Amino acid sequence: MEKHPISVLLIDWYNQNKRNLPWRNSRNPYFIWLSEVILQQTRVDQGTAYYHKFTEKYPEVADLAMASEEDVMLSWQGLGYYSRARNLHAAAKSVVAEHNGKFPKTYQDIRNLKGVGDYTAAAVASIAFGMPHAAVDGNVNRVISRLFEVQENPLLPPGKKKIQEISNLLLDRKDPGTFNQAMMELGATVCKPRNPSCETCVLNQHCGAFSAGKQHDFPVKGEKTKVKTRFLHFIIFKDLDNRVLVSRRATNDIWKGLYQFPLLETDGPVEPHALNIPGTESMTLKKVQTNIRHLLTHRELIIGFYHFEGEKLPNKQWEHYEVIHLSDLNKLAFPRAITRYLEAQ
Ligand code: SF4
Secondary structure: OOOOHHHHHHHHHHHHHHHOOHHHHOOHHHHHEEEEHHOOOOOOHHHHHHHHHHHOOOOHHHHHHHHHHHHHHHHHHOOOOOOHOOOOOOOHHHHHHHHOOOOOOOHHHHHOOOOHHHHHHHHHHHHHHHHOOOOOOOHHHHHHHHHHOOOOOOHHHHHHHHHHHHHHHOOOOOHHHHHHHHHHHHHOOOOOOOOHHHHHHOOOOHHHHHHOOOHHHHHOOOOOOEEEEEEEEEEEEOOOEEEEEEEEEOOOOOOOOOOOOEEEEOOOOHHHHOOOOOOOOOEEEEEEEEEEEEEEEEEEEEEEEEEEEEOOOOOOOOOOEEEEEEHHHHHHHOOOOHHHOOOHO
């Protein structure tokens, strides 16, 4: 596959201009992972000292795994965001327990480590193992947004998808690690958030924002899409034969095609006793759990579950619902919000 001209220019520039940072002299996946975790939310000059401290104190991933939590926390002291240290420690333990102490070699296994997201997995997989995964961080978001005048906010799903697609297209598949580092380096040292050095930028002939004089309009910020809150109340009716009512969601709404219990939706929160539930006359309310928060993209759901028991199910009032035995519930696909609730019962 032909290299993209942008990739050729970028890697050439990087090879001549890269900062000499200690982790760049290593292909040790453990060291690269350490550097990536340390550098999240930390400046390079501050992070470098911690990188040296960790690689000297815990030269192998097993050393980190065997250290006590207090010791790791102490080594981390001053870096902030302590969940990073806890995740680091937990991930090191799982490398020892599940991978025989050898740092995992596939993208998915790296991604499965605690605290590792898409970006870190792609960075480690490409830099340590030469795997063709484009790593996209804040720097890359900025560079790609400007080069291609991306009109979507890279922090929202459509923009994120677009930037990832463009990065995949530009990626040098023969040398993905260098490409990823070059992209991030350009973002950190040339295509800076304020006052990018466009006049001397190696990519300025290919840059849409520069040729339009609109560098500062990218990345597009755009208002965060408003999160809509919906209030859902699921009624779980059960008869003496342990049968319940369910139906399959057919409307063009969330969870289309999945099953649910009889549902009422209100415009706002309601007290359980104020909810008007048809078919409960000869049934007994056994249990209520409300205010369960569940997040979907652009939606916040506030969910309540009401358990009623009685001799007969109120099929008449809930005519579009079918009767099914409790033991068959696990054969139907329910939304995550419902299965999570059922599993916790
Ligand atoms: Fe960024 Fe300017 Fe280079 Fe475009 S020309 S990539 S805006 S530094």
